[in-house]
Amino acid sequence: MEDKINVTEGGVTAAQGFQAAGIAAGIKKGGTKDMAMVYSEKPCVCAGTFTTNVVKAAPVKWDQKIVEESDYVQAVVCNSGIANACTGQEGYSYCQETAKAAGKALGISAEEVLVASTGVIGQQLPMAVLKEGVKKLAPMLLGTKEAGTLAAEAIMTTDTVKKEVAVEMELSGKKVTIGGMCKGSGMIHPNMCTMLSFVTTDVDIDKNLLKEALRESVQDSYNMISVDGDTSTNDTVLVLANAMAGNPKITEKNQDYEIFKKGLDYVNKTLAQKIAGDGEGATALFEVKITGAQTKEQAVTLSKSVITSNLTKAAIFGHDANWGRILCAMGYSGAQFDPEKVDLVFESRAGRIQIMKDGIGTDYSEEEATKILSEDKVTVIADIKMGEETATAWGCDLTYDYVKINADYRS
Numbered sequence: 001m002e003d004k005i006n007v008t009e010g011g012v013t014a015a016q017g018f019q020a021a022g023i024a025a026g027i028k029k030g031g032t033k034d035m036a037m038v039y040s041e042k043p044c045v046c047a048g049t050f051t052t053n054v055v056k057a058a059p060v061k062w063d064q065k066i067v068e069e070s071d072y073v074q075a076v077v078c079n080s081g082i083a084n085a086c087t088g089q090e091g092y093s094y095c096q097e098t099a100k101a102a103g104k105a106l107g108i109s110a111e112e113v114l115v116a117s118t119g120v121i122g123q124q125l126p127m128a129v130l131k132e133g134v135k136k137l138a139p140m141l142l143g144t145k146e147a148g149t150l151a152a153e154a155i156m157t158t159d160t161v162k163k164e165v166a167v168e169m170e171l172s173g174k175k176v177t178i179g180g181m182c183k184g185s186g187m188i189h190p191n192m193c194t195m196l197s198f199v200t201t202d203v204d205i206d207k208n209l210l211k212e213a214l215r216e217s218v219q220d221s222y223n224m225i226s227v228d229g230d231t232s233t234n235d236t237v238l239v240l241a242n243a244m245a246g247n248p249k250i251t252e253k254n255q256d257y258e259i260f261k262k263g264l265d266y267v268n269k270t271l272a273q274k275i276a277g278d279g280e281g282a283t284a285l286f287e288v289k290i291t292g293a294q295t296k297e298q299a300v301t302l303s304k305s306v307i308t309s310n311l312t313k314a315a316i317f318g319h320d321a322n323w324g325r326i327l328c329a330m331g332y333s334g335a336q337f338d339p340e341k342v343d344l345v346f347e348s349r350a351g352r353i354q355i356m357k358d359g360i361g362t363d364y365s366e367e368e369a370t371k372i373l374s375e376d377k378v379t380v381i382a383d384i385k386m387g388e389e390t391a392t393a394w395g396c397d398l399t400y401d402y403v404k405i406n407a408d409y410r411s
Helices: 056-067 088-106 126-142 145-154 207-219 255-277 296-307 308-316 322-333 367-373 400-409
Strands: 006-008 018-023 035-050 074-082 113-120 163-171 175-184 196-200 238-242 286-291 343-348 351-357 377-383 389-396
Touching: 006 113, 018 126, 018 145, 035 056, 035 196, 035 207, 056 113, 056 238, 074 088, 074 126, 074 145, 074 196, 074 238, 088 113, 113 196, 113 238, 113 322, 126 343, 145 163, 145 175, 163 255, 175 255, 175 377, 196 255, 207 238, 207 255, 255 286, 255 351, 255 389, 286 296, 296 308, 296 377, 296 400, 308 322, 322 343, 322 351, 322 377, 343 367, 351 367
Parallel strands: 074 113, 196 238, 286 377
Antiparallel strands: 006 163, 018 035, 035 074, 035 238, 163 175, 175 196, 286 389, 343 351, 343 377
């Protein structure tokens, strides 16, 4: 198992010592689950990355402070239905109250509790409901796969499916596990989106190295997805590591660090793709690979430009091999390349077809192309023949239902 990443069952409770719970506290209408708690039996070092939006929700500000100033954390409380964004000092004080309530229920300090919210912007949290929810969640905490799933369901908003993943690997002969859950479906755009991601691991690692590993991992995962071009106010990725695997502590960038980083990358990329594929109203995950780039930055810019092109996304929904829209999106990206050297390929489970060679359309079969584009995951590969760098971005098709969902989101 050395240097090998094994996918296993579960999410945030897959790693040793982590427990979770999810309930319908009454924030949302209709008895839908809307509060989750994740707890570690042992204190954890923590790393986090957050939204780039100038308008930052109160929980983002709270978590940034805790991640930077607290040596250890032990719990996360998340609500869905109300974002606690644009709520002023009152909203921030509600984060403190939530952390205090959770700390009291769990026997830890408020500074060891991270909080997260997702939902409608501008509304204040119903604190009586939230505090009661915290009281209910604490005694329900379990380390089972089912408990992790309940938590994953409780953080959903317009998501249509829960999103979890877990992997195992060996570090110096010790089995370690990384598990995660996330939510995200709309208001999704590169550089962190309206997504929350919580990753737990039993690895023993230095906090600064954990921060560095997360920062690098986010660049090739969450920062490479887009659903609708809107960067949210609440984006948060948190990684908690409780050292319960008993591996030799990772204090330098050795082989153990590289294996851990590989596992973390797998978890984050998998969760990111789950978000992109579950875009509001989406019927397909749209993957764009740029190859033959001169620089990584060039490849990233080009791939992101294609997945955010509404015309291209609409063509994917219509199963239309309209390759001109792809080249057009690459052309206005700001990255320089020679369009007369570009090769384009469509690929899915149904097959592979080259639709453009050296900047000119090939004599491909429209029927075959439509068949390939009718799968629930569609990949475009664009070779610009300038170098060896590559980048992959993920998005989704643009459907009628996206407008319907967002036209009555507050209803």
